[in-house]
Amino acid sequence: MRVMKFGGASLRDGAAIERSLRVVERAARSQRVLLVVSAQEGVTAQLARAAEEAVRGELGAWDALRVRHRSTLTQLDLAGDLLDRHLRELRAILEALQTSARLDRRMRDYVLSFGERMSARVVAAVLRKFGQAAAPLDAYDLGLTTASSQGEGALLRAPTRELRARLEAVPGIPVVTGFLALDPAGNLTTLGPNGSDLTAVWFGEAVAAEEVVLWKAVEGFMTADPDVVPEARRIPVLGRHEAVEFAVNGAEVLHAGALEPAERGGIVVRVADVAAPHAPGSRIEAVTPHVGPLGIAHRESVALYKETLSLGRDQGAQLAELLRELSEAGIEPHRASFSGRELVVLVSDDERTAAFAARRAPRATLERGHASFAVVGRRIGLDPTLPARVAALAARVGVALIPAPGDTSSASQAYLVPATALTPVVRAVHAGLFGATPTKESGELLPHPHRSAPSERSA
Numbered sequence: 293m294r295v296m297k298f299g300g301a302s303l304r305d306g307a308a309i310e311r312s313l314r315v316v317e318r319a320a321r322s323q324r325v326l327l328v329v330s331a332q333e334g335v336t337a338q339l340a341r342a343a344e345e346a347v348r349g350e351l352g353a354w355d356a357l358r359v360r361h362r363s364t365l366t367q368l369d370l371a372g373d374l375l376d377r378h379l380r381e382l383r384a385i386l387e388a389l390q391t392s393a394r395l396d397r398r399m400r401d402y403v404l405s406f407g408e409r410m411s412a413r414v415v416a417a418v419l420r421k422f423g424q425a426a427a428p429l430d431a432y433d434l435g436l437t438t439a440s441s442q443g444e445g446a447l448l449r450a451p452t453r454e455l456r457a458r459l460e461a462v463p464g465i466p467v468v469t470g471f472l473a474l475d476p477a478g479n480l481t482t483l484g485p486n487g488s489d490l491t492a493v494w495f496g497e498a499v500a501a502e503e504v505v506l507w508k509a510v511e512g513f514m515t516a517d518p519d520v521v522p523e524a525r526r527i528p529v530l531g532r533h534e535a536v537e538f539a540v541n542g543a544e545v546l547h548a549g550a551l552e553p554a555e556r557g558g559i560v561v562r563v564a565d566v567a568a569p570h571a572p573g574s575r576i577e578a579v580t581p582h583v584g585p586l587g588i589a590h591r592e593s594v595a596l597y598k599e600t601l602s603l604g605r606d607q608g609a610q611l612a613e614l615l616r617e618l619s620e621a622g623i624e625p626h627r628a629s630f631s632g633r634e635l636v637v638l639v640s641d642d643e644r645t646a647a648f649a650a651r652r653a654p655r656a657t658l659e660r661g662h663a664s665f666a667v668v669g670r671r672i673g674l675d676p677t678l679p680a681r682v683a684a685l686a687a688r689v690g691v692a693l694i695p696a697p698g699d700t701s702s703a704s705q706a707y708l709v710p711a712t713a714l715t716p717v718v719r720a721v722h723a724g725l726f727g728a729t730p731t732k733e734s735g736e737l738l739p740h741p742h743r744s745a746p747s748e749r750s751a
């Protein structure tokens with residue numbers, strides 16, 4: 293079975309949905325296909341706003357969601373009442389929220405679930421209109437179970453072999469909701485941004501797929517974000533370890549957790565571009581074929597949260613406690629370390645973090661206005677010459693690098709710069725590391741003359 297996942301951008305509107313499903317139709321001629329779908333682009337964020345507004349007593353966002361989905365149905369020439377049941381259920385929940393004092397995670401996830409649930413219905417209906425048998429399925433009915441403190445995809449019970457049998461029994465193409473699961477108490481949970489990637493690979497594991505294709509609105513993994521570095525190039529093949537490093541260092545191509553089931557199941561994950569369905573995209577295999585720099589990931593706006601340690605108490609326990617409190621406040625720690633008597637955590641630079649730090653002052657301080665970037669590549673972390681090379685490239689544009697907190701992974705080296713200097717620095721580093729690299733006919737990167745091959749020891 294071939295698993296194909298379509299992200300929000302590839303389902304943005306009626307035209308995008310039809311274009312994406314032509315790709316499915318072609319694939320389904322030669323192979324059985326399992327589809328996993330995201331919400332239409334922007335809908336998850338719209339639902340999150342709707343939930344927050346409902347708690348404040350407003351229902352305007354529901355109307356916007358209804359209009360958006362109705363117009364998708366019109367564009368696709370589908371029955372206007374296809375989503376009425378879901379829209380009514382959503383409205384009833386939002387109305388119930390109006391009498392709640394606050395929005396808890398359980399209710400928020402319930403509201404968020406409508407994006408994927410509705411898009412699965414739309415996608416299945418379009419396939420049927422194309423003359424292709426298809427059935428929408430909610431992933432949480434198929435046994436995907438996560439912890440209740442969801443948001444980032446801690447899977448408790450993965451889909452099993454029975455699931456495989458169930459999917460195989462579906463006449464036509466199963467169209468499964470991404471991003472959604474249940475906790476052991478039966479509440480809906482969500483899997484965090486790009487969570488559908490994770491769903492797709494979990495299902496890929498369950499059905500023993502050889503390949504899972506994630507269709508997105510990007511060419512694939514790139515040597516840098518093309519919005520920052522216009523010369524950025526597609527990376528044709530990379531290893532799982534490096535793909536994870538891109539994700540954890542801020543590249544939004546893929547959900548980092550998606551590569552765990554890929555590893556377990558020996559599944560090749562391919563990121564493909566819906567706008568260029570015949571282009572090869574990026575293949576994520578077990579190992580990156582070349583040693584050395586592959587690309588640069590970045591975060592535009594980060595801050596260093598620092599907190600004084602209490603002496604005489606276990607430092608690790610204090611860090612663990614802080615990380616838990618950050619997570620409860622909805623703040624994702626990107627990297628963390630001890631430095632002397634201090635805990636240092638790299639977080640995103642926003643009002644939520646600022647408020648968290650203010651509540652814990654004077655023990656806590658927040659150093660704002662940074663950006664971070666990481667050079668990613670096989671055995672990069674073991675290359676002792678890289679920091680000096682990167683520092684020299686940054687110095688060419690007059691910027692001094694600040695060391696990023698936390699350990700160096702074997703597949704990346706991370707740095708901080710003033711946020712205003714991110715673009716020139718990333719461009720200079722990209723030009724220095726990748727600028728002169730020609731590409732072969734196949735699109736495969738040739739080894740760069742400066743790429744060093746550090747020892748194999750701890751890779």
Ligand code: ASP
Nearest residue numbers: 330336471485486487488
């Ligand atoms: N709809 C969710 C999001 O916007 C999950 C996904 O698209 O994979 O991140």
Ligand code: MG
Nearest residue numbers: 299300330486
């Ligand atoms: Mg998305």
